Amino acid sequence: MHFIQRAAAAMTLATPLLLGASAFAQQQSPLKIGLLGDFQSVYSDIGGPGNVEAAKMAIEEMGGTMFGKPIEFISADVQNKPDIAASLARKWYENEGVDMIVDLPTSATALAAMEMSKRFEKIMIVTDAASSDITGKSCSPYTAHWTYDTYSNAHTVGSAIVKNGGDTWFFITADYLFGHSVERDTGEVVKAAGGKVLGSTRHPLNNADFSSFLLQAQSSKAKIIGMANGGGDTINTIKQAAEFGIVAGGQKLAGIVMFISDIHSLGLKMANGLIITEAYYWDLNDRTREFGKKFHDRMKRMPTMNQAATYSATLHYLKAVKAANSKDTKTVLAKMRETPVRDAFTDNGFLREDGRMVHSMFLFEVKKPEESKAPWDYYKMLAEVPGDQAFRPLKDGGCPLVKAE
Template sequence: MKPVTRSCILAAALLAALPAFAQISDGVVKLGVINDQSGPYAALTGPGSALAVRMAVEDMKAQLGDTKVEVLVADHQNKPDVGLTIVKRWFDVDKVDAVLDIANSAVALGVQSVIKEKNKIALYGIVGTTELTGKQCARTGFSWVHDSYALVSGPARTLTKAGLDTWYFVAADFAFGKNMVQEAKNFIGANGGKAVGEIFHPMGTSDYSAFLLQAQASNAKVVAFANAGAQLVNAMKQWKEFGMQEGKQRPVSLLLSITDVHAAGIDVMQGLSGTSAWYWDRNDNTRAFARRFFERHKAMPTESQAGMYSATTHYLKAVLATKSDATDAVAEKMRSTPVNDMYARNATLRDDGKLAHDFLLVTVKSKAESKAAWDYYKISAVIPADEAYIPLAQSDCPLLASAAAKAK
């Protein structure tokens, strides 16, 4: 048996002093993108979000060096049971480190429970329910794009104050639609307006005639749609067919996406107002990313897809900074580092998990105003982050109490 030398003891001491998390488990960082790949929200998120994640990985390749990154993709079909089965398998069997996008409120709330149990990271895209960063907030769950409060605060406050003070809602009959309607009603009432009615439609609805006729009969000054994707497209096509585009009622989308405008046609969507977390034609940086994305996807990126590029990049930078894919180390680094990229400037992750960034109040241009394909939005206002999100003092996220105690 060889004697233990002083150099051996010193080497052992140095190794023991190294951070336990300074390594990549299994030699690879695994990301799982799960969303609606083929249903009503596929254009808004779907394959485009998976592409955005892959683009972020590719763009980080020089910095990543020998660090391997794998991207898995799955379709949850907007079914919580399907989504949770996939996510649990990813964590337990495939050793996925973080899941991205999700893009469905019911699925996201289920995923939030899973990441708490298994201590994993989730980077949510267009998840509307405020419960995700409210009562169900998680230390490792981050809402990157928007929630219902941020989407409705701009148009509900601005339009109501401008005299468009009676609202009727046509909404999808699941967690997202119901949460959007409730948040909008809160804002309308607080600003002197009134919600005169609401009607909820099933996910797979294609005939909106009965819903639109009820909205028309309400004589509300605003008809607000709390749905998206193919649902909004079909509803607006029938809005035009019924001659409601020529009427006095103002259409507002509580979740407006450029892909929906493109699918329906600008002649159908013109005059529709809404809030967007991001727009491709805002500045040189957004346009540069959008052109690269378009070359591969043949459509301009949505706010959700741009957000997933940003979230992936921020996550991988945290992995590099900590030399680890350990959940606690990476999540802490993400929280302590501002986000500055083509998606958001000087944005920060709040203690409730929201990425606090500015929003845009937009209106779809008329055919005469639009100069080219995808030139669809007029930006009427920038809503600063401190106005867009629910104040932390009003949040019911349990994490805030512990954060306040730490600060003392």
């Protein structure tokens, strides 16, 4: 009897010691970050290798270590395929000790990987994909959406164009979730402002020939041709529209989701006059210029908003881990939400309960060649749109995590 009592007492004493050892082991295991991106296809220019460098810059800024051990970093190409994104996310979370995954180049890959994030209760920060569904009906308690979304871009660009007389629209749409979301969200803005959507046409991702789609847009007689696509598809649309004389014929192109890398590829002679929205521009203030210069030193080009956001998201995550002194998902997420986002990407950001990181968006007009004073001097700012005006109100997203008031 005494032996049983002694054994029970020993087990009682051992329990907190075991729990302490477990917590200690977790603290001592290396922090590991994974990046799932597009390195060879239509979105590699706006994210890709630049996102890798941006994440590394954040890790270096934090000293490169956490819990006394080097922070580990891995990356992989999802080939813009949801099944590959889900498979890699599962492997990394389940078997390779990855604590956080960042990037995700398309909405479909993001939503697929988010399912693994939920299953394994690990953090994911989406910096490239754009669908507003990520923080809407498909929101997750473990996912943050950092850079922009189809709602913010539609409201920033779409409403400005309609106010300036562009009240009839035709969409050239990438035929997958991202394109559909851009067309839907922008169409709603146009209609709410009193405009009309005359029609749309859909093309495959990473398309080469836009002639049939442009002819449909031309014959619609719409004042505005909304490009509900991104990256290389947007560049090809604009180049081929010039060949068809669409802008010369009186119609205007609306770049709903465009990046400084797109303007660089097109050149100011072709891109000047475009009205676009971005979350970041290297020449906004001293902090954006400092980050832009450091990035340029490494990549020989200025960062896109996605690349600046990948730096920001990685840095904010690392700061939260350090402040919490823990890798525990819920503890770190709570710290991320209670801490304002203040860095080279934004000076007024905060993370909402639906996963949306809210911050200012900017409306720009692309400069004429003679207005540009230096390489990458491409934009003149028309307006700064506060985050509470640019992003969808929390109550309107349909996110199941948001409690009804």
